[in-house]
Amino acid sequence: MESISIFDMLKIGVGPSSSHTLGPWRAAQQWIKKIKDDGRFEAIEHIRVDLFGSLSLTGKGHATDVACVLGLSGFDPVTIPIDKIDTEIKQVNDTQLLRFNGEKSIPFSIQQDIVFNQDFLDFHPNGLRFTAYYPDGKKSSEDYYSIGGGFVVQEERKNAKRKEKLFGQFPFPISKGKELLAYCQQENKKISEIVLENERSLRSDEDIDKGIADIWKVMLESIYIGCHTEGTLPGGLNVRRRAYAKHKELIGNAQYTTPEEWIEEIRKTKKKFRSILRWVSSFALAVNEVNASLGRVVTSPTNGAAGVIPAVLMYYQVIENPNANFQDIKQFLLTAGEIGSLFKKNATISAAMGGCQAEIGVSSSMAAGALTELSGGTPEQVLMAAEIAMEHHLGLTCDPIKGLVQIPCIERNTMGAIKAINAAELAINGDVTAARVTFDEVVETMWETAKDMSSKYKETSTGGLAVRVNLSDC
Numbered sequence: 001m002e003s004i005s006i007f008d009m010l011k012i013g014v015g016p017s018s019s020h021t022l023g024p025w026r027a028a029q030q031w032i033k034k035i036k037d038d039g040r041f042e043a044i045e046h047i048r049v050d051l052f053g054s055l056s057l058t059g060k061g062h063a064t065d066v067a068c069v070l071g072l073s074g075f076d077p078v079t080i081p082i083d084k085i086d087t088e089i090k091q092v093n094d095t096q097l098l099r100f101n102g103e104k105s106i107p108f109s110i111q112q113d114i115v116f117n118q119d120f121l122d123f124h125p126n127g128l129r130f131t132a133y134y135p136d137g138k139k140s141s142e143d144y145y146s147i148g149g150g151f152v153v154q155e156e157r158k159n160a161k162r163k164e165k166l167f168g169q170f171p172f173p174i175s176k177g178k179e180l181l182a183y184c185q186q187e188n189k190k191i192s193e194i195v196l197e198n199e200r201s202l203r204s205d206e207d208i209d210k211g212i213a214d215i216w217k218v219m220l221e222s223i224y225i226g227c228h229t230e231g232t233l234p235g236g237l238n239v240r241r242r243a244y245a246k247h248k249e250l251i252g253n254a255q256y257t258t259p260e261e262w263i264e265e266i267r268k269t270k271k272k273f274r275s276i277l278r279w280v281s282s283f284a285l286a287v288n289e290v291n292a293s294l295g296r297v298v299t300s301p302t303n304g305a306a307g308v309i310p311a312v313l314m315y316y317q318v319i320e321n322p323n324a325n326f327q328d329i330k331q332f333l334l335t336a337g338e339i340g341s342l343f344k345k346n347a348t349i350s351a352a353m354g355g356c357q358a359e360i361g362v363s364s365s366m367a368a369g370a371l372t373e374l375s376g377g378t379p380e381q382v383l384m385a386a387e388i389a390m391e392h393h394l395g396l397t398c399d400p401i402k403g404l405v406q407i408p409c410i411e412r413n414t415m416g417a418i419k420a421i422n423a424a425e426l427a428i429n430g431d432v433t434a435a436r437v438t439f440d441e442v443v444e445t446m447w448e449t450a451k452d453m454s455s456k457y458k459e460t461s462t463g464g465l466a467v468r469v470n471l472s473d474c
Contacts, residue, residue, distance in 0.1 A: 226286025
């Protein structure tokens with residue numbers, strides 16, 4: 001059974017895509033580690049990167065080539081200064097040299113040495129291959145698969161149990177929602193409390209709190225930056241940032257200098273229900289506008305869906321409970337992470353495998369369940385809310401225009417956040433004994449829907465809005 005931590009489901013990284021940007025970046029880092037462990041690093045004189053399937057078809061729009069270069073150059077997506085990205089790529093283009101892992105220069109052309117293939121590898125739609133060339137004419141290759149949410153493996157899920165080997169199994173191993181509920185009943189604990197016990201088998205309470213605090217800091221900063229940045233998003237679609245104007249209209253002339261002071265000002269301005277909806281929309285838009293411009297966000301569970309969970313958590317703090325504190329944030333993210341892990345174990349969080357239901361749908365489900373627990377819901381109501389949110393995302397396609405995580409992706413985050421809040425409300429005021437669809441059944445249905453869905457609606461930009469919209473004015 002997979003032991004998936006919440007820190008696997010919620011990762012700090014760089015946009016615009018967890019599977020097409022963060023995954024390839026991590027794959028490059030893993031490849032470098034492997035060739036160093038094998039003693040081959042120093043002998044390499046040239047590198048080629050082959051992208052396959054969805055990574056090839058929408059890789060340009062998702063900055064997959066940029067991610068590969070940065071990973072091969074030794075940068076980490078958690079720590080790289082965002083304003084350094086363009087400079088580093090320009091230097092490689094200008095010099096035709098790559099500082100391999102930041103240690104030695106080798107000839108490298110982004111245009112020629114990163115190859116966008118049209119065919120698919122067997123294991124997963126998101127495949128990439130690193131090939132190393134040596135002075136004696138020999139070469140060696142390694143294939144990697146970006147399976148969604150920044151997860152990278154070499155043979156799909158064959159490496160998925162690696163944490164058991166490293167840490168041992170969780171005290172409460174969970175593969176299904178019904179098992180999670182059984183533990184809650186047996187231990188008389190909330191879902192977040194069960195999850196916390198599992199996390200404690202991997203790391204100390206201090207490390208857990210620091211990790212969650214770091215995640216929320218990035219989430220809050222991405223909302224803040226997005227709400228205070230105007231202009232047009234990169235990529236050629238000429239999409240104007242909307243969070244700035246929406247936020248300005250809502251916040252008025254409030255004075256503040258930090259995100260924390262900003263939160264207090266927002267709490268003062270909330271007045272009517274319509275205003276609440278607009279606030280939630282501005283939060284979600286803000287995050288995904290940051291994501292679309294190669295900014296730093298939290299993969300939750302993917303980058304394309306990164307705005308839903310921060311928007312709903314922010315909603316809780318500024319509208320539902322102005323007295324919310326760190327423990328509330330911790331409880332929310334522990335619950336959300338567990339719900340996301342159940343989708344990953346039993347279905348997919350990759351749009352290339354399941355369409356956007358696997359991204360926005362899962363993030364909305366995670367947020368709905370977490371909000372329900374914070375609002376006093378029982379474990380049964382938490383999973384009821386998660387089920388409701390996914391039920392109304394079933395069949396959602398992934399058809400990004402020009403392969404960019406902009407249209408319709410940014411707006412979909414606002415819809416996912418609003419649906420999560422609505423699902424939580426329905427579950428808290430609902431009768432769980434009258435529910436006709438269980439959480440596990442909706443997860444299974446999502447996976448069946450994913451398998452039945454045409455490949456052109458799975459992040460290939462070969463169907464839907466991606467081919468129907470006239471781009472002549474862009």
